[in-house]
Amino acid sequence: MGKLLDKLNKDYRFLEGLNACINCGTCTAICPAAEFYKYDPRIITDTVQSKNEEEIEKLLKSDTIWYCGECMSCVTRCPRKNAPGLIIMALRTLSMDTGLFINSEKGRQQYALSLALNNNILNYGYCVYPRTFKYKDHPEYGPVGKWIENNLDALHKKVGSNLDGQGPGILRKIPDEDLQELKRIFDMTGATERMDTIEKYSLSKAQELGMTKEEYLNYIETTIEIEHHK
């Protein structure tokens, strides 16, 4: 077997997700992403099943593997108990580990996601935290969202939250010793390494494009340069 496939075979999600695909296309029929993007989970599954290293490398460099929403609707319906959604997760991991994610527009977005989500976890203990979820980045939050943001403390107090408070409760401050445990878990289990890898390739790409970090982040979060849709 080739080196990429060897690595995929060490990912438990790949082992769980790929049995014997019969190319029926049921996953594609049910897939929300396949309806929206130029995306076909049947072809992804067939490609990894073919064990063709060149084709797998093409996938890792492509936008294709970043179209899935990981809703796992495919898992329910596959008659052979494959899980294309899990295969996608293994492919994305390998794409980041090898730095190949930097070749695709959708792959490059991982830098913005890594900074936003992982820093929320490490700094606050939440994936989503109200003081970093901004109306200006989320206009769909609506006029009510703007009102919530402008009255965050008073409103959360009124509805019973314990925003940044001591003890248990809604949006309590996660104690520092617990955040330190999360940091040690990140350091030991590969999350910090993944953050560093994504940052290394991303800052290099930003330099290649002549952009600052902030300009690059805005670019990858907002720019659509190629046709992704059917």
Next chain:
Amino acid sequence: MIINGKKKIWSDYQKEIPDDHYFYVRSCIRQNFFPASEKLFLEIVRDRLNLDFYETEHHTTCGGIAYHSDTIPQETVMTIVARQFALMSEAGYKNYVASCITSFGLYTEILDTWYHYPELEAKIKDNLWKTTRREFNKPEYLAHASDVIYKLRDKIASQAKYKLVNKDTGKPLKVVEHIGCHYSKMFPSKGVGGAEYPYVLTGMIESWGGEIVDYPERRHCCGFGFRQYMVRANRGYSLANTYKKFESMEPFHPDMIITNCPGCPYFLDRWQYVIKEMEGKTYGKDGQGIPVFTYEEVAGLVLGYDPWYLGLQMHQIDVEPLLDTIGIKYSKTDKYLL
């Protein structure tokens, strides 16, 4: 005949849900956008029904949104989850209940993976010990918070002040139920009613007087898609999926929507606002949107709580027309009082 057939299938997918003594963990998204729902959940089980639901301030995110946005490895999320299980073990509990569907799906997946790969579970135990000096037992029972409310639905009905009925016509309200994808699409046997015919929300609605709407895209994802919403350039994916669902449910004229997932009520609510702004289209009566609720919010309305105590002022789609239809008393002027 078709409805009867579905009811028969639903009845075959029941799961045992313990009555009492749970370790409760919160949801990141719900705490942000529907905070009062978690407040009400604990008030119902603790204060109204005198049940034992324990929470510790030391629990954190499970990391599920980051994991499904592929920003943290599987080993990381498993160790964070193992830490949550350790907190449960330290507190002396065996039943674990998650407020979040992403968490519930993740816990289910992790327990299943450890079952098939015990060497991985051993590695995670080692990771947890080295990083936190904690040890864990796996939960004997894993529930989603909506399972608990489903279990208690008739007790809630017995204390109800209102029914999900049109006060003028006496007819049941037409209710769309939306189940979070990770509740049972990955492991159908872990959800009440399985993946094709989930009964967890339907059971609540039937018990509280409403009538469920069956429509073609009932099982379609709301469109969160993790990275597909979190990154601005991808957000059309999320909107398009919600749009597909509303176009599909429109001919059935639903009065309201009930959900059991953290993100779904946010997207079904906010994307209606965006569709109105972009296309001028609305799906409810008289140019209004269709109000979207968490199951705790619906339980709270049925039990007679003040709508603003339930946090319904944090919704973009106005709930007042529905409150009027049911006959629920509320103060218009208090809505935005702080």
